[in-house]
Amino acid sequence: MCKLRSETVFNKVLYFSAITIVVLLVSIFLTLILGSLPSIKAFGIYFLFGKTWDPVFSKFGAFPFLFGTLLTSFLALAISIPFSTSISIFLGEYFKEGSLSSVIKNMVELLAGIPSIIYGFWGLFILVPIVRFIEIKLDVPPYGVGIFTAALILAIMIIPYSASLGREVIALVPSDIKEAAYSLGATRYEVIRKVMLPYARSGIFAGIFLSLGRAIGETMAVTVVIGNTNFFPKSIFDPSNTMASIIANEFTEATGELYLSSLIEIGLLLFVVTAIINIIGRYITKRIGVKI
Amino acid sequence: MQIDSKTGISSRIIKDRFFKALVVSLSFFVTIPFFFILFYIFKNGIASISWEFIVNLPKPVGETGGGIANAIAGTVLLIALSCATAVPLGVAAGVFLSEYKNSKLAEWLILCVAVLQGIPSIVIGIIAYTWIVIPMRHFSGLAGAIALGIMMLPVIIKSTEETLKLIPDTLKEASLALGVPYHKTILMVILPAGLSGIVTGILLSIARIAGETAPLLFTAFGSQFMSLNVLKPINALPLLIFNYANSPYSEWHSLAWGASFVLITLVLVLNLTARLVTKKWKVQF
Amino acid sequence: MEGTVLKIEKLHAYYGMNAVLTDINLSVPKNMVTAIIGPSGCGKTTLIRCINRMHELMPDTRVSGKILLYDEDIYQMNPIIVRRKIGMVFQRPNPFPTMSIHENVIAGFKLTGVKLSRIEQDGIVEESLRKAALWNEVKDHLHRKGSFLSGGQQQRLCIARTIAVKPEVILFDEPCSALDPVSTAKIEELIEQLKKDYTVVIVTHNLQQAARVSEYTAFLYLGKLIEFGHTEKLFTVPEHKKTEEYLTGKFG
Numbered sequence: 001m002c003k004l005r006s007e008t009v010f011n012k013v014l015y016f017s018a019i020t021i022v023v024l025l026v027s028i029f030l031t032l033i034l035g036s037l038p039s040i041k042a043f044g045i046y047f048l049f050g051k052t053w054d055p056v057f058s059k060f061g062a063f064p065f066l067f068g069t070l071l072t073s074f075l076a077l078a079i080s081i082p083f084s085t086s087i088s089i090f091l092g093e094y095f096k097e098g099s100l101s102s103v104i105k106n107m108v109e110l111l112a113g114i115p116s117i118i119y120g121f122w123g124l125f126i127l128v129p130i131v132r133f134i135e136i137k138l139d140v141p142p143y144g145v146g147i148f149t150a151a152l153i154l155a156i157m158i159i160p161y162s163a164s165l166g167r168e169v170i171a172l173v174p175s176d177i178k179e180a181a182y183s184l185g186a187t188r189y190e191v192i193r194k195v196m197l198p199y200a201r202s203g204i205f206a207g208i209f210l211s212l213g214r215a216i217g218e219t220m221a222v223t224v225v226i227g228n229t230n231f232f233p234k235s236i237f238d239p240s241n242t243m244a245s246i247i248a249n250e251f252t253e254a255t256g257e258l259y260l261s262s263l264i265e266i267g268l269l270l271f272v273v274t275a276i277i278n279i280i281g282r283y284i285t286k287r288i289g290v291k292i
Numbered sequence: 293m294q295i296d297s298k299t300g301i302s303s304r305i306i307k308d309r310f311f312k313a314l315v316v317s318l319s320f321f322v323t324i325p326f327f328f329i330l331f332y333i334f335k336n337g338i339a340s341i342s343w344e345f346i347v348n349l350p351k352p353v354g355e356t357g358g359g360i361a362n363a364i365a366g367t368v369l370l371i372a373l374s375c376a377t378a379v380p381l382g383v384a385a386g387v388f389l390s391e392y393k394n395s396k397l398a399e400w401l402i403l404c405v406a407v408l409q410g411i412p413s414i415v416i417g418i419i420a421y422t423w424i425v426i427p428m429r430h431f432s433g434l435a436g437a438i439a440l441g442i443m444m445l446p447v448i449i450k451s452t453e454e455t456l457k458l459i460p461d462t463l464k465e466a467s468l469a470l471g472v473p474y475h476k477t478i479l480m481v482i483l484p485a486g487l488s489g490i491v492t493g494i495l496l497s498i499a500r501i502a503g504e505t506a507p508l509l510f511t512a513f514g515s516q517f518m519s520l521n522v523l524k525p526i527n528a529l530p531l532l533i534f535n536y537a538n539s540p541y542s543e544w545h546s547l548a549w550g551a552s553f554v555l556i557t558l559v560l561v562l563n564l565t566a567r568l569v570t571k572k573w574k575v576q577f
Numbered sequence: 578m579e580g581t582v583l584k585i586e587k588l589h590a591y592y593g594m595n596a597v598l599t600d601i602n603l604s605v606p607k608n609m610v611t612a613i614i615g616p617s618g619c620g621k622t623t624l625i626r627c628i629n630r631m632h633e634l635m636p637d638t639r640v641s642g643k644i645l646l647y648d649e650d651i652y653q654m655n656p657i658i659v660r661r662k663i664g665m666v667f668q669r670p671n672p673f674p675t676m677s678i679h680e681n682v683i684a685g686f687k688l689t690g691v692k693l694s695r696i697e698q699d700g701i702v703e704e705s706l707r708k709a710a711l712w713n714e715v716k717d718h719l720h721r722k723g724s725f726l727s728g729g730q731q732q733r734l735c736i737a738r739t740i741a742v743k744p745e746v747i748l749f750d751e752p753c754s755a756l757d758p759v760s761t762a763k764i765e766e767l768i769e770q771l772k773k774d775y776t777v778v779i780v781t782h783n784l785q786q787a788a789r790v791s792e793y794t795a796f797l798y799l800g801k802l803i804e805f806g807h808t809e810k811l812f813t814v815p816e817h818k819k820t821e822e823y824l825t826g827k828f829g
Contacts, residue, residue, distance in 0.1 A: 300690070300691075304689065304690060305657075
């Protein structure tokens, strides 16, 4: 069968666009590696453990930011889990349809749509004074900004992600095992806790895992309220920096190849970590048959 | 053994009621920050909104009557430019995924789209900086648009693929059986049938990037002046909010509240439009 | 009749506006097998789901009338107690996939917060699995999940789970419709044994099965109880014309 010229051109265009995306991703990865090379050469693996970030003496250790990222992200996760799990159970079991269900569903979707700079800006002017007030009551230095404030805002931002995935897996629990549990005389709470949640375990975990990835990469809201210090934080009320916020704060002022390269290397770390989390999360959801 | 002691039952019933109350209250608790945020943006932002606000440029500190015209113009320009780059590429890749879904390349593509979607926006900014700002030797709206375009791609590709998946094969077969060439079938039968889903995907990706700041920090960079030249630095709503929020001047804070109001309105309108498009335009099979 | 366990009085059941059961009056005798037969859609599944108060778990449902378990109206009792005393085996075997065989058998206790010592657990597991004629096949695999079991074995596991909590009545909702003939025969043998300790009500669309296992049969048609009596009599000399028509296959 002879194909028309336009047919082959069309197919070529489709193939080309597919390949372009793959090439794009590979190029992104390579660009980050190439940009990090000077820093990798200079500091090696100690980049990850070095506690000093000193642009003046060109000595760069990223540990404070790794620590800041992990602390804010896990704290945010811990704060968000009770709320996102509640919403998952609310929408997936108690109120699958109806007006209450729409209210919560829409609100969660809209929460996910608020730009992060607006979270940051609102956090700076409304949340920070509140945290400062709490810190005074707790007899801690009243920075207002810091890890705790950043974790609070992050928690609000990541709730929609784990909530929606959790809702899907809970709604997918087969009704026949729910009925088996009811027929043995279990209350609804017992059915949810001892039958539905164990069944939906991997999906709920995947949702939490993916929201962790989101928290790690979040930049603007964190940058505005974390306080921008490169010293090692000693408590959750201290100001700090995360991997994303240090790049946001210092990239345009980075003088010298090594400085810039160190920041790019942090970008590379972010890329690798979020990519791994994403791939694992998708592997899990694929195995249990849920769409993200 | 005594399974059903009266007290055993009542404590189980209490736990059941308590749990439901807990789930409901925690769920509604989450609405508090939502309304909290919207309330403050509305309250503080609406005070700044006026005609001058929309059409004036930012004034130096100390002068009143500044506006955000260049930020609005910049945002519109960036959206237009990033759509121009990302939409054709994204839709084409989405069509590929739907038409050649069993190929090895499609498997790799799906993986790449997943990873691409998860890349932190600040990292995309680094990429655009390296690829465009460095060779050009200065910041530009073009670099910003490229960064935003890269971020739009995963959303457009996925929504295009999913929309096309829902279109039954019989439609394609009917067109081919009439002798319509394959490429025309796709372009003139299949894509129009899936238009609502594709447009929804585009609107949602615009809503996503309209508020993105991080990729613009060292690409578009921001500017005090009105500029429609994409080869130069350009301002945008999120950049303005970031810069003014961090400043010590209260006039600039008011501008930032106003800009936040405009931005959030834009995002909400885009989201609502996307939903309306799905509802009204969706072709049922 | 011999001691009555369940007395159903003027039972009506609704799905939304539709009356699925109309004015059902029935007495279920103790330690016997009562079969409920009738064409598809006649309401037999709805009837037994009213007996263990599972019908009301669906949205937009309503029940009126009384069902007395001995002398207590189950609709005046807390449903979680009712379901403890009246167990159910479902059409498709539904063992809990996240639990082992051992855990499945004692699920009735685990789910409802009853603490059992290890010895008590093992005792209950063995007794229930023996009664369900499954012990020898799984006794070396008690801590594996039940997914490797065949359909018939899974159904017997569900039976073991149901009898572990020592209900008064066991309801079977077409328990063999998803099983092969060999497993079906095993389950019918089992039901024959179970009636010594429990009262059995079995819904079935298989007339031969009803004739084989039951002492009493109720025939339902379009939500109404048409005839109830000794199985042998109902099957050989039915009183009602509709019964006869159904039994002779005039309609399905």
